[in-house]
Amino acid sequence: MLHEVLLERKDIIRSRMSLVSLYETEEPSSEIEEILAQFENPTFPIEEVNTEKEEEWQPLERKYLDGVNQIKENVQEKTAQLDKDLESSLAHSDEILKSHRDFRPIDDRDYSNIKLAISKHFDQAKTNLRADAATKILMLRRDIEQQGRKRRNFDKNTTDTLQNWFHDHRTNPYPSDQEKADLAKQCNIKISQVNNWFGNQRIRSKHQALRIEEEERNRLAALAAEEAEAMQTAIAEATAAASSSLTAASLINLPLMNPSMQAMVLPTVQPNLVQPNLVQPTLINGAPGFLQQPHYFPTLGDNTNGQHFYTDFETFGLVQHQQPDAEQFNTINYLG
DNA sequence: ACTCATGATTTCCA
């Protein structure tokens, strides 16, 4: 984890500020001085601070200012120390040269050469000190930025790159460490962000697949229900039609069925008490007459109960699954 | 203002 962070920081520094090369140069760099201008005029690394609630940013801003100040004091302290050391080194070199006068001739060139060499050495030390401070400031700014930044969506290039990789490896969308590093570099995001993205992407594409599957199931279920309802309607209509076309006389000769079934679908034909001269329904086979249930039972002929069953699967488009044998049918509770 | 997308964080597990 720490390693990852360091790697990322190194990348940032290299790509954004090319600080690494600054270390290699012998000369004081204007870039370093630019960064160290923060000492005199610290600028908070987050722009939103001006447009949003002050309280929200204050602690973070305080942290940044304190951090910069600490770096500044450290530089000043060490610079002062270097200056003191320079003085004493120069004084010491004077002493040495003077002592050398006893062995060899010493002229002004000797003095200026050694002073130049010593000064150069201390200048380099100071340059390194300032480069070091500049690095610390950049890191501080990055930390602050990290802590204060609200979530930003990745740009299109980034999401495209990640998306392409994901799609190309959709059978096994698990990038290796090396591939994660490559993607991070390519997308200019952190390795941890690559990890987040793939974590999110994997779980979310999985959920999406499940959702689509479920929607398909629901669609088919709805379709089946719709068909069932249409069938019910057709049955009801056909029943009504059959009922209205039947004459009272024809009712008499209709075969009998289970009375409770009749109650469910059609009213029992009762003797007409108001107009007793009308033909009264009679008893057939000793049972009260009633209209035949829609024909969704198979023909069994005489079912041994003296009742006759009709078939009319074709009428309602029903599929006859199986032909129950008489014994089975007699024991079926077909209403319930 | 609502709602969904999306990046980040947290929690749990092998």
Added chain:
DNA sequence: TGGAAATCATGAGT
């Protein structure tokens, strides 16, 4: 420790 899953918080479109 890496990944799955749940959850949080913000971005962005309406």
